[in-house]
Amino acid sequence: GIQVEQSPPDLILQEGANSTLRCNFSDSVNNLQWFHQNPWGQLINLFYIPSGTKQNGRLSATTVATERYSLLYISSSQTTDSGVYFCAVGDGAGGTSYGKLTFGQGTILTVHP
Amino acid sequence: GAVVSQHPSWVICKSGTSVKIECRSLDFQATTMFWYRQFPKQSLMLMATSNEGSKATYEQGVEKDKFLINHASLTLSTLTVTSAHPEDSSFYICSATRGWINQPQHFGDGTRLSIL
Numbered sequence: 001g002i003q004v005e006q007s008p009p010d011l012i013l014q015e016g017a018n019s020t021l022r023c024n025f026s027d028s029v030n031n032l033q034w035f036h037q038n039p040w041g042q043l044i045n046l047f048y049i050p051s052g053t054k055q056n057g058r059l060s061a062t063t064v065a066t067e068r069y070s071l072l073y074i075s076s077s078q079t080t081d082s083g084v085y086f087c088a089v090g091d092g093a094g095g096t097s098y099g100k101l102t103f104g105q106g107t108i109l110t111v112h113p
Numbered sequence: 114g115a116v117v118s119q120h121p122s123w124v125i126c127k128s129g130t131s132v133k134i135e136c137r138s139l140d141f142q143a144t145t146m147f148w149y150r151q152f153p154k155q156s157l158m159l160m161a162t163s164n165e166g167s168k169a170t171y172e173q174g175v176e177k178d179k180f181l182i183n184h185a186s187l188t189l190s191t192l193t194v195t196s197a198h199p200e201d202s203s204f205y206i207c208s209a210t211r212g213w214i215n216q217p218q219h220f221g222d223g224t225r226l227s228i229l
Contacts, residue, residue, distance in 0.1 A: 030215050041151075041204055041223045048217035086156065088218075099145055099210050101218055103156045 002027045002091045006104035013077050013111045021072040021107045023087030031090030031101065032063050034072050038083050046072070046085075077111045084108050115141050117209050119221025127229055128199060134192045134224045136207035142187035143209035147218065148180075151204040160205075163190045197228045 003026040013019055023032075034046040047054050047061040049070065054061055058077075063070040074081055088101040116139040124132055136146055144165050149157040161182050162170040169182035179201075181193040190209075194201055206223040210216050 031217065033217055035220075041206075041225065043206065043220040043223075045217065045219065050215065088157075090218075099216070099218070100147055100159050100162055101208075102159070103149075105156050 002029070002089060002102050004087060004089055004102050004104040006085075006087050006107050008107060009105065010108045011110070013109070015077060015079060015111055015113050017077050017111075018073070018075045019077060019109070021074070021085055021087075021109075023070040023072070023089075023104055025068050025070075025087075025089045027068070027091050029065065029068075029089045029091055031088075031099070032070055033088050033101065034061055034070070035086045035088065036081075036083050037086060037106075043086070074109075077109075079111045079113050082109055082111045115209075115219040117143075117207065117219045117221040119207055119224055121224060122222060123225045123227075125227045125229065126197065129196055130228075132194045132197055132226060134194075134205055134207075134226075136190045136192070136209065136221055138188050138209040138219070141209075141211055143190075143211065144187065145210050146184060146190040147208045147210075148182065148190075148192050149206045149208070151206065151223075157206065160192075194226065197226070199228045202226055202228045 005024045032050045036044040049063045051065045058075045060073045084106045086106045087104045118137045146163040148160045151157045163184040171177045184190040208218040208220045
């Protein structure tokens with residue numbers, strides 16, 4: 001199956017700093033989503049971005065599908081940005097598991113005041 | 114936006130009990146739903162794919178007789194953990210998609226299961 005690698009595994013920032021999280025994947029994808037998992041376990045959907053660039057406030061994401069990577073940018077970080085960020089990809093494989101996502105191991109972000 | 118409701122959010126029960134978790138798509142028809150499990154400090158791992166009106170497809174290593182999945186309608190899938198034991202304690206989370214090509218998955222808030 002498809003492999004997903006995220007880096008860095010851990011990231012510690014001071015409030016106000018910018019950061020870039022990376023997601024590499026081993027095969028072509030028809031779905032790529034970035035999530036923020038908060039301390040209560042809720043998965044917050046940040047971006048659906050199988051290709052191209054999107055922005056939402058202080059967050060933006062870029063996926064270069066031909067080179068099999070995606071980047072999540074966080075600008076002017078806040079303490080509420082702390083948590084685990086997951087990249088998940090779907091490779092479009094057929095059959096009854098069509099559409100399933102494979103998650104990376106996540107990046108643990110800690111933002112200090 | 115698309116909303117997926119998962120219930121209950123927290124369950125504590127004795128070993129040997131069977132536990133049912135519901136996953137509902139509130140504002141769209143979900144032809145496909147997925148069940149994931151997450152152990153502490155780990156990533157989400159897919160357990161099974163649930164297609165409306167047909168049997169679920171289980172990932173390798175997931176016991177289908179242990180984790181019963183029913184997807185009886187386009188808005189509801191249930192996961193029943195049968196005869197739960199402490200090693201089944203985990204965070205279970207469902208997702209739903211419209212099933213059309215190239216559509217995002219929408220996740221429920223998860224169920225934290227603790228077996229004593």
